[in-house]
Amino acid sequence: xxxxxxxxxxxxxxxxxxxxxxxxxxxxxxxxxxxxxxxxxxxxxxxxxxxxxxxxxxxxxxxxxxxxxxxxxxxxxxxxxxxxxxxxxxxxxxxxxxxxxxxxxxxxxxxxxxxxxxxxxxxxxxxxxxxxxxxxxxxxxxxxxxxxxxxxxxxxxxxxxxxxxxxxxxxxxxxxxxxxxxxxxxxxxxxxxxxxxxxxxxxxxxxxxxxxxxxxxxxxxxxxxxxxxxxxxxxxxxxxxxxxxxxxxxxxxxxxxxxxxxxxxxxxxxxxxxxxxxxxxxxxxxxxxxxxxxxxxxxxxxxxxxxxxxxxxxxxxxxxxxxxxxxxxxxxxxxx
Amino acid sequence: xxxxxxxxxxxxxxxxxxxxxxxxxxxxxxxxxxxxxxxxxxxxxxxxxxxxxxxxxxxxxxxxxxxxxxxxxxxxxxxxxxxxxxxxxxxxxxxxxxxxxxxxxxxxxxxxxxxxxxxxxxxxxxxxxxxxxxxxxxxxxxxxxxxxxxxxxxxxxxxxxxxxxxxxxxxxxxxxxxxxxxxxxxxxxxxxxxxxxxxxxxxxxxxxxxxxxxxxxxxxxxxxxxxxxxxxxxxxxxxxxxxxxxxxxxxxxxxxxxxxxxxxxxxxxxxxxxxxxxxxxxxxxxxxxxxxxxxxxxxxxxxxxxxxxxxxxxxxxxxxxxxxxxxxxxxxxxxx
DNA sequence: CTGATGATTGGGAGCGCTCCCAGTTTCGCT
DNA sequence: AGCGAAACTGGGAGCGCTCCCAATCATCAG
Numbered sequence: 001x002x003x004x005x006x007x008x009x010x011x012x013x014x015x016x017x018x019x020x021x022x023x024x025x026x027x028x029x030x031x032x033x034x035x036x037x038x039x040x041x042x043x044x045x046x047x048x049x050x051x052x053x054x055x056x057x058x059x060x061x062x063x064x065x066x067x068x069x070x071x072x073x074x075x076x077x078x079x080x081x082x083x084x085x086x087x088x089x090x091x092x093x094x095x096x097x098x099x100x101x102x103x104x105x106x107x108x109x110x111x112x113x114x115x116x117x118x119x120x121x122x123x124x125x126x127x128x129x130x131x132x133x134x135x136x137x138x139x140x141x142x143x144x145x146x147x148x149x150x151x152x153x154x155x156x157x158x159x160x161x162x163x164x165x166x167x168x169x170x171x172x173x174x175x176x177x178x179x180x181x182x183x184x185x186x187x188x189x190x191x192x193x194x195x196x197x198x199x200x201x202x203x204x205x206x207x208x209x210x211x212x213x214x215x216x217x218x219x220x221x222x223x224x225x226x227x228x229x230x231x232x233x234x235x236x237x238x239x240x241x242x243x244x245x246x247x248x249x250x251x252x253x254x255x256x257x258x259x260x261x262x263x264x265x266x267x268x269x270x271x272x273x274x275x276x277x278x279x280x281x282x283x284x285x286x287x288x289x290x291x292x293x294x295x296x297x298x299x300x301x302x303x304x305x306x307x308x309x310x311x312x313x314x315x316x317x318x319x320x321x322x323x324x325x326x327x328x329x330x331x332x333x334x335x336x
Numbered sequence: 337x338x339x340x341x342x343x344x345x346x347x348x349x350x351x352x353x354x355x356x357x358x359x360x361x362x363x364x365x366x367x368x369x370x371x372x373x374x375x376x377x378x379x380x381x382x383x384x385x386x387x388x389x390x391x392x393x394x395x396x397x398x399x400x401x402x403x404x405x406x407x408x409x410x411x412x413x414x415x416x417x418x419x420x421x422x423x424x425x426x427x428x429x430x431x432x433x434x435x436x437x438x439x440x441x442x443x444x445x446x447x448x449x450x451x452x453x454x455x456x457x458x459x460x461x462x463x464x465x466x467x468x469x470x471x472x473x474x475x476x477x478x479x480x481x482x483x484x485x486x487x488x489x490x491x492x493x494x495x496x497x498x499x500x501x502x503x504x505x506x507x508x509x510x511x512x513x514x515x516x517x518x519x520x521x522x523x524x525x526x527x528x529x530x531x532x533x534x535x536x537x538x539x540x541x542x543x544x545x546x547x548x549x550x551x552x553x554x555x556x557x558x559x560x561x562x563x564x565x566x567x568x569x570x571x572x573x574x575x576x577x578x579x580x581x582x583x584x585x586x587x588x589x590x591x592x593x594x595x596x597x598x599x600x601x602x603x604x605x606x607x608x609x610x611x612x613x614x615x616x617x618x619x620x621x622x623x624x625x626x627x628x629x630x631x632x633x634x635x636x637x638x639x640x641x642x643x644x645x646x647x648x649x650x651x652x653x654x655x656x657x658x659x660x661x662x663x664x665x666x667x668x669x670x671x672x
Numbered sequence: 673c674t675g676a677t678g679a680t681t682g683g684g685a686g687c688g689c690t691c692c693c694a695g696t697t698t699c700g701c702t
Numbered sequence: 703a704g705c706g707a708a709a710c711t712g713g714g715a716g717c718g719c720t721c722c723c724a725a726t727c728a729t730c731a732g
Contacts, residue, residue, distance in 0.1 A: 673732100674731105674732090675730105675731100675732095676729100676730090676731090676732105677728100677729085677730085677731100678727100678728090678729085678730105679726105679727080679728075679729095680725100680726080680727070680728090681724105681725080681726070681727090682723105682724100682725090682726100683722105683723095683724090683725100684721100684722095684723095685720105685721095685722085685723105686719105686720090686721090686722100687717105687718105687719090687720085688717105689716105689717090690715105690716090690717085691714100691715090691716090692713105692714095692715085692716100693712105693713095693714095693715105694711105694712100694713095695710105695711085695712095695713100696709105696710080696711070696712100697708100697709080697710065697711090698707105698708085698709070698710085699706105699707085699708080699709085700705100700706100700707090700708100701704100701705090701706095701707105702703100702704090702705090
């Protein structure tokens with residue numbers, strides 16, 4: 001009844017109630033050794049009775065560990081909800097972070113201001129480590145990452161650099177599988193709708209396409225680049241149709257672009273998969289909703305988040321884990 | 337060259353270098369009064385020279401303010417990426433939080449374990465306040481919210497309770513607009529595809545539908561409930577067609593369900609909007625991609641996040657802001 | 673020139689927890 | 703019983719910052 005402005009109990013109060021020293025109580029809290037059984041139990045009882053919860057902040061100050069990790073998503077905010085990609089990464093990361101008893105701090109690093117805040121967060125030791133996603137070429141967030149002493153795990157590799165720790169998806173392999181699948185279906189004039197070439201993802205997928213074509217003794221055609229939106233897929237497809245009227249296979253660097261490539265093809269009177277077979281990448285929901293449904297390369301997005309968080313967790317724990325490349329696999333549907 | 341294991345400078349060092357006391361330096365830091373101009377400048381110089389950044393944790397301990405707010409998303413994780421809803425909320429909240437110089441802690445409260453961690457985070461004063469989204473009836477997360485002394489802002493209202501602070505969207509008004517629009521288009525047998533009735537959102541949208549019908553002197557028909565997925569929209573539509581073969585208008589509680597209702601209608605040989613007019617809700621991307629494109633009610637999702645964060649910011653600052661209901665508006669496309 | 677008034681100043685006590693360390697007990701053996 | 707080792711114990715010094723407060727300084731009217 002008199003608990004309105006009641007202060008939260010401190011460790012000292014727990015200790016007093018249990019009749020031990022603060023040190024002993026602390027040991028129980030962190031279940032460290034060197035506490036006699038009866039005292040340990042007394043402390044535990046006191047904790048329960050007082051409904052004690054240790055103050056994170058005080059603990060953080062003493063241990064120099066914040067108990068939190070930042071997930072930084074670079075690039076313009078709109079892109080974060082263009083597709084469910086980031087949401088899935090977040091779900092995966094969140095789950096793994098929970099495992100390591102870390103909290104998730106989400107930082108959208110789109111503006112200069114937000115990058116400055118991020119830099120301060122890191123310098124002020126507001127988190128124990130960083131996961132970095134969607135970094136583009138010359139992304140200013142790279143400087144922030146370079147300056148910090150905290151462990152940084154990249155999601156996907158930035159263009160032109162191999163960061164010490166990263167988790168990536170096997171984009172090259174996936175793209176090769178996709179292309180090989182088209183070739184296996186008897187396609188010879190296979191074109192590619194690529195993403196923006198200033199991203200590692202796009203480059204890797206393009207490389208996979210080239211490798212597969214060359215390996216099959218076919219001539220890789222110069223790709224047409226979109227920007228991962230549906231509209232850009234339509235535009236690229238139209239261009240490719242004009243350039244290679246005899247094309248019989250299309251590999252698009254993501255499902256969004258593939259979806260509208262599909263429409264464009266139908267609009268141009270090409271039957272899919274009769275005249276032209278199409279493969280996408282990502283396996284987003286849209287892939288099942290296109291007409292015909294889309295053969296695509298599934299990438300383990302949630303796993304990507306999970307593994308980033310695990311890697312970071314180990315790094316924070318002082319272990320020496322190594323980077324990871326996650327496998328992709330082809331999901332065959334009606335468009336091939 | 338010798339800066340490898342360099343400790344971060346502390347306020348004491350800044351003070352010493354500037355030839356003032358720690359207190360004075362602190363005052364400069366928080367630009368409090370009672371510091372002579374020259375000393376203030378000396379401190380600022382020292383800060384610059386030492387590249388000093390105050391330690392958040394220490395400050396948090398002393399001030400009892402964490403500088404962070406939690407955004408809690410309840411419910412199963414999969415739903416977080418079912419549509420871009422949450423991503424938009426996050427973008428809005430993140431921007432407004434930045435304004436208030438607060439960091440964003442994202443908590444997915446799906447499992448018991450995560451709820452327990454959340455409860456601890458709050459009790460351990462790991463954040464200064466909470467935003468709570470997607471709460472369902474009898475959601476266990478409500479207990480966590482009830483127990484904390486921290487300010488809590490709801491996004492949408494939970495069923496059967498009016499929390500002290502919330503930001504909601506005018507679901508009733510939006511649904512009424514949608515229904516009135518159908519009626520204005522001459523429809524008389526207007527049915528509704530509803531969402532799960534254990535959510536406030538669904539109830540409110542249903543209420544708007546009823547109000548509009550009754551106001552127009554028409555008979556509200558019992559709704560068919562889906563679960564906001566496309567598939568459930570198709571199922572519900574089929575059921576409604578069977579029950580009311582003469583229906584000429586459909587109001588769906590979200591765009592996903594509307595999208596597949598559209599397909600079902602076409603599959604059943606009904607022309608849209610010729611025979612049947614359809615209105616959705618949300619104005620997701622899908623609304624522009626359906627055939628025909630979907631008339632729908634746009635809700636300001638990003639604003640929802642922004643206003644939640646602002647409200648919370650004021651609450652944390654000790655002000656006494658009041659709750660908010662954001663307007664919705666009809667976006668007319670080809671389905672009506 | 674003096675006391676009063678108000679602006680500065682810096683010492684010191686926390687905030688709540690961890691951890692080192694010296695001192696005390698408890699044991700297991702011979 | 704005697705001894706050294708191993709297991710406990712609690713005092714105290716931080717972690718880096720804020721903020722109260724008594725003390726010092728400047729300034730100015732009388």
